[in-house]
Structures are given as structure tokens and as C-alpha cells.
Amino acid sequence: MPEGHTLHRLALDLADRFAGRVVTASSPQGRFSESASLVDGTHLVGARAWGKHLFLEFAHERIVHVHLGLYGKFLIADAPAPPPVGQVRLRLVAQGEPPAYADLRGATACELITREEEGLLLDRLGPDPLREDADWTAAWARVHRSRSPIATLLMDQSVLAGVGNVYRAEVLFRHRLDPMRPGSSLRRAGFAAVWDDLAVLLADGVRRGRIDTVRVPHPEARRDRVAEARPGRSRVWVYRRQGEDCFVCGTTVRTQVLAARNLFWCPRCQPRHRSRSSRVA
Numbered sequence: 001m002p003e004g005h006t007l008h009r010l011a012l013d014l015a016d017r018f019a020g021r022v023v024t025a026s027s028p029q030g031r032f033s034e035s036a037s038l039v040d041g042t043h044l045v046g047a048r049a050w051g052k053h054l055f056l057e058f059a060h061e062r063i064v065h066v067h068l069g070l071y072g073k074f075l076i077a078d079a080p081a082p083p084p085v086g087q088v089r090l091r092l093v094a095q096g097e098p099p100a101y102a103d104l105r106g107a108t109a110c111e112l113i114t115r116e117e118e119g120l121l122l123d124r125l126g127p128d129p130l131r132e133d134a135d136w137t138a139a140w141a142r143v144h145r146s147r148s149p150i151a152t153l154l155m156d157q158s159v160l161a162g163v164g165n166v167y168r169a170e171v172l173f174r175h176r177l178d179p180m181r182p183g184s185s186l187r188r189a190g191f192a193a194v195w196d197d198l199a200v201l202l203a204d205g206v207r208r209g210r211i212d213t214v215r216v217p218h219p220e221a222r223r224d225r226v227a228e229a230r231p232g233r234s235r236v237w238v239y240r241r242q243g244e245d246c247f248v249c250g251t252t253v254r255t256q257v258l259a260a261r262n263l264f265w266c267p268r269c270q271p272r273h274r275s276r277s278s279r280v281a
């Protein structure tokens, strides 16, 4: 599933090509035809993302809400639109020059909503580290009073918006945190550091258009080990590296299923957290 960096990148790319321009909107597949006709021929005011949600605002406060889900793809191109291929739910074509079009396929959500409905949707989402207006203390308040594992909390979009399976594995590794550690056992400064790092990692993902967390320095990583990482693969510290050596300590990276998603961690860099009560016992 695309993580927050993908949606922010799409918002930038769409705004870049379509904002301020009159847009032809259609639904070649037919499922969004009625709504597309309501924004067709109006101009795109702007595009923005919050976590894994994308909002395209057209004139008259008409907002198209998109959630890509597992299989959704938004293809954006600087070219005249070719005849649509496959199940294109929404097609946007910029009128005039330069040519640009965008095709949305396979999204979980593509719906026309009002500003009020957008507000209700955002109320259910936690702060997004990529947004300048994000208040990290709102996420901290939820983490601090929860006994759930930090690995679960980081992926809960109502706690914090935008983090998926890759970024959670990476940020927990970078902060030497046991994925199973209860949120309530974290310190405020420790969580603040995780938040700040997520903002850096996600912003790097927006710039590159892909996840390459190894490029963001880690104070203890061994260069020779990092250099050994097989080229052509996504460059990450632990995500899907089970059975391979940790870039910091050489221990074998492990995996385990938690809430139907795979966790990846280094058992040495991220030792099991023992609560104060269990230490006394």
C-alpha cells in the first residue's frame, strides 16, 4: 500500500500541472461519470494530501477525495491524452498548453465531497508529519495512554497519518525501539525524536518518489555493510530484509506477523523492552 510520501508527491505533481487551469474531467470506466461531469470544465484550485488521502479541489468548493488503497494508481503525464486503456475511473486533461493528463485506476475511494465532509474525514485522522500544520503532541497524547505496541500505534491512521509498514519498520529500527513496546512506556522526548525522524524520512520519500531510508544517515551504520546491500532493491534498514545481516551489528534481521502485517526488526539493535514491573519481578 502506498505510504504518505506517495500521496504528497501526487498532490505536488497534480498541482504543478493542473492548478489554476481549466480541466476536462471524465470517467472512461463510467463509475465516476456523474461526479466527473460536475467538475468538468472548471478549474482546479489545488491538490493536497493528508496521510494516505488525496484531495483535489475544484472551483465552487467541489472536492474529489481519493484513497488509493492497495491497488490504486494515479498516472500523471506531460502529453496529450491517449485513448484510455483499462479501467480508468477518473481522467483529468488540462485544457490549453502545455499538454498534461492524469488517469486514476483501481482506487479504493474516488468520490466528490463537500468541504464539511472533508472536515469530518480529517477529524478521524491523526497529524501527518509531512504537513507544516501538524501537531505532534496530538499523536503523543494517543501513544502515551495506550498499552498497544508502538508498531501498531504508528500504523493506526487515527493516531498518526501517513505511516505504513515500511516507514514504521524503518523508524523503529533507527530509534532502537522494540516494535512490541507499549506506547505508554515511551518517553515524550523519545517519541518526539521518532516524529521528527518520520518527517525527515517521509520528506526524503516525497523528493525521490520512493523509499530509500538508507540514504538518511544512521550514526552507527557500517558503510561496508550498507554497501553490500544488493543494488536494485529498495534501500532500507530492515523492511523485508529478514534472514539478512543488520547493517549496524550484523545480527540476522527477523520478521513476525502482528495484526496481519509483517514486522521486521533487528533483535540486537532493538532489544526486547522489559517493563519496570517485570524487572522487579
Ligand SMILES: [Zn+2]
Binding pocket: 246, 247, 248, 249, 250, 251, 266, 267, 268, 269, 270
Ligand atoms: Zn542490529
